[in-house]
Amino acid sequence: MRRTLMSAVAALLAIGGLDCLEAQQPAAAPAAAPTAGARDSLAQTLDRERATPARRSLPAASRFTWGDLNIPAGTSVEGPIAAARGNVNVRGLVNGDVYAVGGDVVVHSGGEVTGSALALQGKVIIDGGRVGGEMKAATPIGAPTGEEQALVGAAAVQHALKISLGWFVVVLLVGLGVIIFSGAQLEAVVQALENRFSTALWLGIAAQVGVIPLLVVLCLALTLTVVGILLIPFAIVACILGVAGLVTLGALAAASVAGHAIVRQGPNVRVRAIQSLLVGTMILVIPWLANALLVNSAWAEMLARLAAIAITWVAASAGLGAALMARGGVRRVQVRMASVEVQPAGWQTPTPIGGIVAARRPSATPSAPTGTPR
Numbered sequence: 001m002r003r004t005l006m007s008a009v010a011a012l013l014a015i016g017g018l019d020c021l022e023a024q025q026p027a028a029a030p031a032a033a034p035t036a037g038a039r040d041s042l043a044q045t046l047d048r049e050r051a052t053p054a055r056r057s058l059p060a061a062s063r064f065t066w067g068d069l070n071i072p073a074g075t076s077v078e079g080p081i082a083a084a085r086g087n088v089n090v091r092g093l094v095n096g097d098v099y100a101v102g103g104d105v106v107v108h109s110g111g112e113v114t115g116s117a118l119a120l121q122g123k124v125i126i127d128g129g130r131v132g133g134e135m136k137a138a139t140p141i142g143a144p145t146g147e148e149q150a151l152v153g154a155a156a157v158q159h160a161l162k163i164s165l166g167w168f169v170v171v172l173l174v175g176l177g178v179i180i181f182s183g184a185q186l187e188a189v190v191q192a193l194e195n196r197f198s199t200a201l202w203l204g205i206a207a208q209v210g211v212i213p214l215l216v217v218l219c220l221a222l223t224l225t226v227v228g229i230l231l232i233p234f235a236i237v238a239c240i241l242g243v244a245g246l247v248t249l250g251a252l253a254a255a256s257v258a259g260h261a262i263v264r265q266g267p268n269v270r271v272r273a274i275q276s277l278l279v280g281t282m283i284l285v286i287p288w289l290a291n292a293l294l295v296n297s298a299w300a301e302m303l304a305r306l307a308a309i310a311i312t313w314v315a316a317s318a319g320l321g322a323a324l325m326a327r328g329g330v331r332r333v334q335v336r337m338a339s340v341e342v343q344p345a346g347w348q349t350p351t352p353i354g355g356i357v358a359a360r361r362p363s364a365t366p367s368a369p370t371g372t373p374r
Contacts, residue, residue, distance in 0.1 A: 038066075042084050042101065049120070058099060058118075068103070073110050080115070087122075090129060097133070107131055126154035135159070153296065160292030168285045175252045175277045183273060185328065189253040193322035194260070201314065204250070204321030215239050246328060250319025255280035258315070287311050 043061040050058050059080050069083040071092045079096015081088065087103040090111035097115035098105050105117045109128030116133035117124045124135045135155045178186050193200050218235055222228030256273065259280030266272030287308035294300040 038085075045101065045120070057097065064099075064101065071111065079113075124155050126158075128154075131155075156295045157293060160295045161289065164285060164288040164292050167288070168281060171251070171255070171281050171285075172278065174248065175255065175281065176274065178249065178252055179270065179273050179277065183270060185326075185330070186249065186252060186256070187269075187273070188326040188330070189249055189319070189322045189328075190256050190260075192326045193250075193253050193257050193318060196322075196325065197318060200321035200325055201318040202321065203324055204317035204319070207320055207324060208317065211239075211243060246323040247316060247320050249328065250321070250323040251316050252277065252319070253322055254315035254319040255284055258283045284312065284315060 039061060042064065046058050046061055057080075059082050061084075063080065064082045064084040066084055066086065068086040069081065069088045071077055071081070071088075071090045071094060073091040075092040077092070077094055079094050080099060081094060081096070082099035082101070083103055084100075085102045086100070088098050088100045088105045090098060090105070090107045090113055091109075092111060094111075094113045094115070096113075098113050098117045100119045100122050102121050103119065104122040104125055105119045106125045106127055107113055107117065107129030111129035113129070113131045113133070117131045117135045119137045123137045124131070126135075135158070215236065218239070219232050222232050222235060256276045257280065259276030259278065262279050263272060263275045266275055287304065291301060291304040291308050294304050
């Protein structure tokens, strides 16, 4: 009985000591309430942002929570939700858009935003979550820097992948149009590139070096006459369009040549050309996809970008040279083949010019052996 009473007394004393310790600790300081000037500054910033068509959906200043805003896991809230001078940590579900001014939008694992995520003077960070709409981090209008801020994490990877895949679709659509409307010209450039690749590469490099001096000489020559001075703007535009057309035709030819290594045959010439263009474009876009996947690693991203630029430049330069060799696909490049002398068959005899038909040489019939008894 004594032991029981002593245990109860000790427990009461321990609880009392803990209460005293908790009473001695300072309470957590509540979040500082925004001043009227801070609220006015936020309202003015939002008004300037709403003046742009891309950010008309920004909520009013009264909808912004001052400081950090947390969406716990397992909860679902209706958007838009917004925070000023703090981060928005999403671990649950937000049915709508998420905004942060002066902070980051962080979508943690298990979190989901069905709308868009916008951070002004902050970043959009995907930490295992998902954003269904647009993700953008930017500097507000009128800020000193005025530059777009880079995305990080999975958001940066998604942004880079979208750019690479977008260019893949654009090149593929342009190539399909060239095959349909100018298939013969493309085939001529492809033939020149396949037969004389090294010559086309050096010619393309020389064309890149000499295009600016050539344009300058052309403009100086036009200044000799009054009419020529008026034609200078048209000459510059025509030169730019011509170079762009040759580069595009050459790049498509390079993609087709890369695809020919895999696509050996097809139902017909046009189908094989389309298949080769598709496969070749995928081969050339693979280095850029690798660069997009490594965008969060500085050194790996730099090496992947250099490799992608080098491969693309070589392909475009060789294609440009092939397009110049084929004169934009107007003529086909003739390839010299070694001549082989064909020996006539032994039984043939030369046919006279007079028109007498050649005949086989008569074969001798074996004679009967002599001395054979009858």
